[in-house]
Amino acid sequence: MAQVQTTEKLELRRDISVWGSFTWGFADVGANTYVALGLVMAYTQGASSLVFALAGIIYIMIGLAYTELASAYPVAGGGPYFTMRGLGDFWGFVGGAALLLDYTIDIALFATASAGYLNFFMPYILGRSIESFAISIGPLHNVNYFWCIETLVLISILIWINIKGIKESSFINELIGVIVILTESALVIMGFLFAWKPEFLAMQWKTQFPSLHNFMYGSSLAIISFIGLESISQAAQETRRPATIIPRTSLTLIFTVFIFAVAFSTLGLGVLPWQEFAKHMDNPVAILAKAIPLIGFIAGPFAAGLGALMLFISSNTGVMGASRLTYSLSQFGIISPWFHTVHPKFHTPVRNIVIFSMIAVIQTVLSFLTPHAMDTLGNMYAFGASLGYTLVFIALIKLRFSDPYTPRPYKMPLNIKIGYKGRKVDFPLLGVIGMLGVATILFMVVLTHTIGRIAGPAWILLCFIYYAWYRKKEGFPLFKSIKHNWEKEQIEVLTSAEEYDLLEQYKNALAERDKKRVQIK
Numbered sequence: 001m002a003q004v005q006t007t008e009k010l011e012l013r014r015d016i017s018v019w020g021s022f023t024w025g026f027a028d029v030g031a032n033t034y035v036a037l038g039l040v041m042a043y044t045q046g047a048s049s050l051v052f053a054l055a056g057i058i059y060i061m062i063g064l065a066y067t068e069l070a071s072a073y074p075v076a077g078g079g080p081y082f083t084m085r086g087l088g089d090f091w092g093f094v095g096g097a098a099l100l101l102d103y104t105i106d107i108a109l110f111a112t113a114s115a116g117y118l119n120f121f122m123p124y125i126l127g128r129s130i131e132s133f134a135i136s137i138g139p140l141h142n143v144n145y146f147w148c149i150e151t152l153v154l155i156s157i158l159i160w161i162n163i164k165g166i167k168e169s170s171f172i173n174e175l176i177g178v179i180v181i182l183t184e185s186a187l188v189i190m191g192f193l194f195a196w197k198p199e200f201l202a203m204q205w206k207t208q209f210p211s212l213h214n215f216m217y218g219s220s221l222a223i224i225s226f227i228g229l230e231s232i233s234q235a236a237q238e239t240r241r242p243a244t245i246i247p248r249t250s251l252t253l254i255f256t257v258f259i260f261a262v263a264f265s266t267l268g269l270g271v272l273p274w275q276e277f278a279k280h281m282d283n284p285v286a287i288l289a290k291a292i293p294l295i296g297f298i299a300g301p302f303a304a305g306l307g308a309l310m311l312f313i314s315s316n317t318g319v320m321g322a323s324r325l326t327y328s329l330s331q332f333g334i335i336s337p338w339f340h341t342v343h344p345k346f347h348t349p350v351r352n353i354v355i356f357s358m359i360a361v362i363q364t365v366l367s368f369l370t371p372h373a374m375d376t377l378g379n380m381y382a383f384g385a386s387l388g389y390t391l392v393f394i395a396l397i398k399l400r401f402s403d404p405y406t407p408r409p410y411k412m413p414l415n416i417k418i419g420y421k422g423r424k425v426d427f428p429l430l431g432v433i434g435m436l437g438v439a440t441i442l443f444m445v446v447l448t449h450t451i452g453r454i455a456g457p458a459w460i461l462l463c464f465i466y467y468a469w470y471r472k473k474e475g476f477p478l479f480k481s482i483k484h485n486w487e488k489e490q491i492e493v494l495t496s497a498e499e500y501d502l503l504e505q506y507k508n509a510l511a512e513r514d515k516k517r518v519q520i521k
Helices: 018-029 032-072 078-087 089-125 145-164 166-194 198-207 212-224 228-234 242-269 274-279 284-290 296-331 350-367 373-402 429-448 450-474 486-496 500-520
Strands: 134-137 140-144 415-420 423-428
Touching: 032 078, 032 089, 032 198, 032 212, 032 242, 032 274, 032 284, 032 296, 032 373, 032 429, 078 089, 078 296, 078 373, 089 145, 089 296, 089 350, 089 373, 089 450, 140 145, 145 296, 145 350, 166 242, 166 284, 166 296, 198 242, 212 373, 212 429, 242 274, 242 284, 274 284, 284 296, 296 350, 350 373, 373 423, 373 429, 373 450, 423 429, 429 450, 486 500
Parallel strands: none
Antiparallel strands: 134 140, 415 423
């Protein structure tokens, strides 16, 4: 079999701290509240709290899986890298294509939402609402050119930030992350104390329960908003002492975001009718904050400004994730080595940043040619996330059997011992439950998302055409794997991460394995 060889002179720099790792994830997952609150409530109505809670339970299992894998394999690449190691090159490509769709949509969707929160101030500044800028262009109606231009400006700023370097990019997340967590906590506490009416929540639950179709549609939107742990694993190769940091930050993030998501949806249904959130899909948290007595006149504008910042750094996470994902895929023969280049001064993958941010620009422009840009982007977002998560769970189970020698600083709970090739393997029961849960979400996406079930597979097919062309050109197998020296790769990764205790454990496990093989012979 052919073997890919790479010569690497310039590497990604390990500049991300504990707080930086946490805020990379919180920037993406935490933005769920600011975007998904309106989108999900528009479909799930009085059952929104239940939907966020159910989605959150599946998200917790996804988070536990990523915590195990990212701490065991701390390299750029995330889910597709784990899938490639567990299931082979082809499925690694499928997972990579699915996640790349999500990252480019992430850039477009959250930049659009960030501009939407900025537009909360439009009546105060220009004396007119953002809706007044919508025009018709031939058969196209409700084209909001001004909102589109705002979004493109924000994406341009993000390109510049990410070219400068991960340290500068991470600093933005860290600074804003502190403000966001404190503000969200204050809004939840003040809202429950002074505005929440449990009887109003119960009334909406009884009289405004959604149809089965809307319930499934909204559930898929809720689960795909929990994608920040993928961002933490993407940044693992630039995280200091990842085997120690990643479990701490990931587990903290899982429960922080779960609490906020359920709290905001429950608070919202006890303060305002769900129709208000559906009407203000572009800035739902600002509408909720404005409705809180005593502080609403200040909290509304403040939440709008904060939402714009939060969504800006979430879009920033999409830029980082897309560039690091393609950097990783190119290293292993999935895409061209042309993408495995870092800038000599900034130590960032500049080519990847520019190319995939420009794809996000195209997606942004096309979405604004539809009647509802954010809903269109949310539809496209659904397919890739659920497909990618399903493959990650399968890979986690497979790696427990095929790579039992790699030290796992953290393991998903609820394991049972199974005999396999003379060894006892921890079989992850929670991993199986998580896989079935995400596979159910994928089924709901295909069943209910018209744009998602067309655009998603079309994107995968387009990427497959490139993948087939590149692999054939290089003489690599299409559906089989290139010969990878994973043991050498793992030793280099642990050495680079300065995880010397784990490195020693790994070498000892390999030596014990080799000794047993000699004895058998």
